[in-house]
Amino acid sequence: xxxxxxxxxxxxxxxxxxxxxxxxxxxxxxxxxxxxxxxxxxxxxxxxxxxxxxxxxxxxxxxxxxxxxxxxxxxxxxxxxxxxxxxxxxxxxxxxxxxxxxxxxxxxxxxxxxxxxxxxxxxxxxxxxxxxxxxxxxxxxxxxxxxxxxxxxxxxxxxxxxxxxxxxxxxxxxxxxxxxxxxxxxxxxxxxxxxxxxxxxxxxxxxxxxxxxxxxxxxxxxxxxxxxxxxxxxxxxxxxxxxxxxxxxxxxxxxxxxxxxxxxxxxxxxxxxxxxxxxxxxxxxxxxxxxxxxxxxxxxxxxxxxxxxxxxxxxxxxxxxxxxxxxxxxxxxxxxxxxxxxxxxxxxxxxxxxxxxxxxxxxxxxxxxxxxxxxxxxxxxxxxxxxxxxxxxxxxx
Numbered sequence: 001x002x003x004x005x006x007x008x009x010x011x012x013x014x015x016x017x018x019x020x021x022x023x024x025x026x027x028x029x030x031x032x033x034x035x036x037x038x039x040x041x042x043x044x045x046x047x048x049x050x051x052x053x054x055x056x057x058x059x060x061x062x063x064x065x066x067x068x069x070x071x072x073x074x075x076x077x078x079x080x081x082x083x084x085x086x087x088x089x090x091x092x093x094x095x096x097x098x099x100x101x102x103x104x105x106x107x108x109x110x111x112x113x114x115x116x117x118x119x120x121x122x123x124x125x126x127x128x129x130x131x132x133x134x135x136x137x138x139x140x141x142x143x144x145x146x147x148x149x150x151x152x153x154x155x156x157x158x159x160x161x162x163x164x165x166x167x168x169x170x171x172x173x174x175x176x177x178x179x180x181x182x183x184x185x186x187x188x189x190x191x192x193x194x195x196x197x198x199x200x201x202x203x204x205x206x207x208x209x210x211x212x213x214x215x216x217x218x219x220x221x222x223x224x225x226x227x228x229x230x231x232x233x234x235x236x237x238x239x240x241x242x243x244x245x246x247x248x249x250x251x252x253x254x255x256x257x258x259x260x261x262x263x264x265x266x267x268x269x270x271x272x273x274x275x276x277x278x279x280x281x282x283x284x285x286x287x288x289x290x291x292x293x294x295x296x297x298x299x300x301x302x303x304x305x306x307x308x309x310x311x312x313x314x315x316x317x318x319x320x321x322x323x324x325x326x327x328x329x330x331x332x333x334x335x336x337x338x339x340x341x342x343x344x345x346x347x348x349x350x351x352x353x354x355x356x357x358x359x360x361x362x363x364x365x366x367x368x369x370x371x372x373x374x375x376x377x378x379x380x381x382x383x384x385x386x387x388x389x390x391x392x393x394x395x396x397x
Contacts (some may be wrong), residue, residue, distance in 0.1 A: 003266040003272050004102035005276035006394065008043045009364035010035065010260055012196045014211045014352040017121030017254035022208045024122035024256060026198045028057075028064045031365070032072035032118040033261025035258040038194040039114065040078065042264050043274065051086035051110040054101050056094030056117035057356035060086060061129040069116055084161040088356070089285075090384035091323065093117060093357025094259060101263040102280040110266045117357035119259040126254065126355065144291060146238065150253070151385060152230035154293035155324035156242045161292075162330040166245035169325040170223040172252040173349045176322060177218040179222040184214060188345060188372060192364045213253050213352040221251040250325040255352025256273060259360035278367050282308035282378070282391040288387045296389025298334050304391040312337045316375025316395075319362045321382040322347030331381075346368055357380070363394070 015022040023031060032055065040047050055069025065320050089096040094117025104110035141147060149157075159169070183189065195209040228244035229251065235242065270277050284303035288296040297320055305311065312335050320328040322343060322377035332342060345365050348358065359382055366378040381391040 001106065003279040004105035004263060005269055005280045005397070006367060007262040007264060007269055007276055008039060009192065009360065009367050010039050010042065010194050010313045011192055011361045011364050012258045012367065013193055014213050014255050014257040015208060016212060016353065017352070017354070019122055021122050021256055022206070022212050023120070023196060023198060025200065026196065028120035028123060029068055029071045029075050031120060031125065031196060031256065032068060032116060032258045033075035034196050035260045036072055036114060036116055036182065037076040037078070039262055041258040044350050045112070045262060047077045047082065047101050050082045050103070050112050050114055053082060053114045053116065054097040055084060056097045056359055058090060058093055059086060059124045059126065059128050059355070059396050060088060060121060062124050064120065064124050068118060072116070072118070073268050089388065089390070090386060091321065091353070091355055092382040092384045092388065092390040094357040094360050095363065095380065095382050095390045096262060096285070098263065098363060098392065099283050099285070099390065100358060103283070105263060112264040115261040115263055115360055116259065117360045119355040119357050120158045121254045121327050121354060122256050148290055150171050151323065152169040152246055153235055153239070153294060154291065155242065155246045155251070155326050156230060157239065157292055158294055158326040158330050159245055160241040162326065164326050164331050166243070167220065167226070167360065168285065168329060169245055170220040170326045172329055173223055174218045174220045176343065176349040177215050179344060180214045181216050181352035183345040184211065188308055188369065192368050200265055211351055212261060213255060214346070214350050214352050223247065244245070246324055246326070250349065252323050252348035252353035255354040257352065257354035257357045257361060259357045259362065261360050276397050277371065278394045278396050281395045284391045286389055290387035293385065293387050294323060294383040295330065296383050296387055297327065297331050297391065299388040300381050300391035301331070301379065304393055308393050310377060311391065315377050315379045316341060317344065317366050317370050317372065318342045318379040319347070319366050319378070319380040321353070321358060321362060322349045323353065323383050326382050332345050359390070362391070367396070
């Protein structure tokens with residue numbers, strides 16, 4: 001059986017997901033179209049040989065409602081006969097898209113696939129698809145009475161369960177910015193970021209070619225001055241164990257961004273004379289308590305390690321998505337991994353979290369850093385709303 005390999009992986013710059021952010025003037029389809037087109041041009045692949053385009057996107061409403069992967073492929077001027085589907089597994093959407101693509105290769109259903117992800121959070125705010133609607137239904141409401149909770153409350157519950165202090169959260173978050181800034185200064189992001197053009201008035205086109213989310217000089221002391229973001233009287237009696245420590249500063253940033261990867265069979269890559277950069281080693285996807293919600297990376301990691309035959313000590317680079325600081329901190333407490341190998345390039349607290357684009361973005365950064373450091377194995381895991389999580393192990397080639 002042939003391996004499923006990653007031939008290349010790129011991403012857009014990550015920018016503030018609000019009006020005035022550097023990418024906020026660009027339609028989500030155009031953001032993804034430019035990213036996919038850059039991947040095709042950089043690899044030199046004949047786009048007509050792509051079997052499928054699998055694109056992650058969470059808020060599939062408004063400008064992101066029309067099968068965003070298909071529209072992006074067409075907008076990029078690529079062959080109309082290539083199909084696409086849009087995958088929604090919450091924050092892990094494009095990581096799941098990568099699983100589906102690799103599994104399609106391993107099953108013999110695909111020879112060549114494009115994995116992508118996008119979220120324009122400035123233009124389609126988080127939760128837009130559920131405005132005025134009940135996304136749960138009466139059965140879920142009855143089963144989990146008095147009700148499911150927002151992700152911020154789940155983060156507070158994790159902090160309480162693992163006894164993670166506000167000081168630990170803020171120290172971790174400041175370190176995320178410090179690591180991202182140092183990695184950027186060392187040229188670490190240069191091989192993964194592709195420039196994005198934002199049209200304006202004639203002669204006013206803007207080229208965005210670097211992240212605008214990293215806050216240099218961030219300290220735990222500065223973060224300590226921020227007020228808790230989710231403290232509300234409706235939760236006080238239900239959750240007396242919460243100490244209210246989650247803030248905007250120790251949470252992931254709302255962000256615009258896109259990512260894309262070229263995945264194919266090792267046999268096809270050899271026939272085309274392309275050098276694979278990594279292979280997919282192992283996969284897992286699990287679900288956990290939907291009220292704690294963000295704990296899924298822990299059982300997902302246990303399962304993927306069992307399937308891979310690897311140990312935590314075998315992993316050279318670990319990405320645990322920084323949805324909120326308690327998520328990687330609880331994961332770290334469970335596995336006692338080398339903290340220098342956990343999110344070594346900074347994470348979503350510093351770089352941002354463009355929801356559907358984050359899974360492939362994390363994998364892109366992990367692959368590039370494995371190459372820079374000479375590491376062999378990388379683990380990526382992502383908490384997802386509803387209590388789910390994906391985990392992926394890749395092996396650098």
